Amino acid sequence: MTVGIGLLLSGVCTYAFLAIARHALSAESYSAFAGFWALLFVVAPGIFLPLEQELARAIAARRARGDGDGPVVRRCTLIGGAFLVLLLLGCGAAFGPLDRRLLGGDGILMVALILGLCAYCSEHLARGTLSGSGRFRAYGVLIGAEGMYRTILCAGLAIAHVDSPGPYGLALAGGSFAAVLTALVRQRGLLSAGSPTVNAEVTTALGSLLVASVATQFMFNGGTVLIQLLSSPSEQRVAGSFLNGRVLAFVPLFLFQAVIAALLPRLSALRSDGARAEFGRTLGRLLLFVGVLGGTAVVGSLVVGPAVLRLVFGPDSTLTSRDLALLAAACTTLMAAQALGQGLIAAAGYRGVVAGWLAGVGAFFALVFVVHPLLLRVELGILAGGIAAAAVLAALQPDLWRRPVHVRTPPI
Numbered sequence: 001m002t003v004g005i006g007l008l009l010s011g012v013c014t015y016a017f018l019a020i021a022r023h024a025l026s027a028e029s030y031s032a033f034a035g036f037w038a039l040l041f042v043v044a045p046g047i048f049l050p051l052e053q054e055l056a057r058a059i060a061a062r063r064a065r066g067d068g069d070g071p072v073v074r075r076c077t078l079i080g081g082a083f084l085v086l087l088l089l090g091c092g093a094a095f096g097p098l099d100r101r102l103l104g105g106d107g108i109l110m111v112a113l114i115l116g117l118c119a120y121c122s123e124h125l126a127r128g129t130l131s132g133s134g135r136f137r138a139y140g141v142l143i144g145a146e147g148m149y150r151t152i153l154c155a156g157l158a159i160a161h162v163d164s165p166g167p168y169g170l171a172l173a174g175g176s177f178a179a180v181l182t183a184l185v186r187q188r189g190l191l192s193a194g195s196p197t198v199n200a201e202v203t204t205a206l207g208s209l210l211v212a213s214v215a216t217q218f219m220f221n222g223g224t225v226l227i228q229l230l231s232s233p234s235e236q237r238v239a240g241s242f243l244n245g246r247v248l249a250f251v252p253l254f255l256f257q258a259v260i261a262a263l264l265p266r267l268s269a270l271r272s273d274g275a276r277a278e279f280g281r282t283l284g285r286l287l288l289f290v291g292v293l294g295g296t297a298v299v300g301s302l303v304v305g306p307a308v309l310r311l312v313f314g315p316d317s318t319l320t321s322r323d324l325a326l327l328a329a330a331c332t333t334l335m336a337a338q339a340l341g342q343g344l345i346a347a348a349g350y351r352g353v354v355a356g357w358l359a360g361v362g363a364f365f366a367l368v369f370v371v372h373p374l375l376l377r378v379e380l381g382i383l384a385g386g387i388a389a390a391a392v393l394a395a396l397q398p399d400l401w402r403r404p405v406h407v408r409t410p411p412i
Helices: 001-025 029-064 068-094 097-102 107-132 138-160 164-183 206-230 237-247 251-272 276-315 319-348 350-370 374-395
Strands: none
Touching: 001 029, 001 068, 001 097, 001 138, 001 164, 001 237, 001 251, 001 276, 029 068, 029 097, 029 206, 029 237, 029 251, 068 097, 068 107, 097 107, 097 206, 107 138, 138 164, 206 237, 206 276, 206 319, 206 350, 206 374, 237 251, 237 276, 237 319, 237 374, 251 276, 251 319, 319 350, 319 374, 350 374
């Protein structure tokens, strides 16, 4: 419940942050900020979220056998640090193209990107440590506080009439650092002494999770990056409008994340206990919830979507009700794919999760290369990618769709 509240608060603050930034920045500056936002949210969670998951799993396993978690936390910190160094070297090597094509030539946004990667590395390590130790209240505080700090910093910049995107990027990274400190400041005993560890303890499924995570984050956030890369000089405002439309159409995702965070342990327990029928029913109810949530979002996008978009983000939005409905439908398919992926993760079917999300990325690029209008090609690409990912992930779990066979016992 605490994690769910934190996720919902984070979602509300995300809308507040983007709405404030959009009103404070010009359309061109906001599109550069949109490129920074999307790139950060593809790369940082894509790389560091699997490390959080493996760290949490390893700590929980150690707690179950009465072993201390200090060695495994330090091991994951070294691995995360190595990932971070590689990412920073990549940023340095690609500084010119990133700055010119994605960040609008704002050097401060590049600094913010580097600091954001550092912040997410520390945040996911902290989250993995807290969740593995069962400290979900602190975990929820971290997620909720991050959104609040970012929004407060963003509002301060707007009040001060800051009209360049770089400081808003710094506010994004600064909020993450402050939230990590807030969540950890009163925690004791997180690094208890324990038996020595080896890489295998925390890298059992790290490779598969890493590929799946990057592919998943690309499907959810990569559209804005691609629009910024493909836009012509006359279309420089499109990335900002698309980001706002995507955020609005993806409203159900925040509620879905809160539900799935609470449901994953139950799915894992049912799978471990061999309760296949109950596992299938639980996953089926989750998919039904996704369908109702997504259907409501599609209808809402068609009826009031453009009006809400102009109300929240300003009157110069270029997205139509069709654009928003396509994005809402894409969100629905991606949530269904995520739900089906949880079924495979609960059964340790990590390679299947990789196959599903890579199929989605392949379908995305296939549509992008076939369709030509800029917004439509990306919207249809996300929708097709979500459908492909969900179809593959469903096909890899045929036992879920078979009716249980009841054998009639003959009378004695």
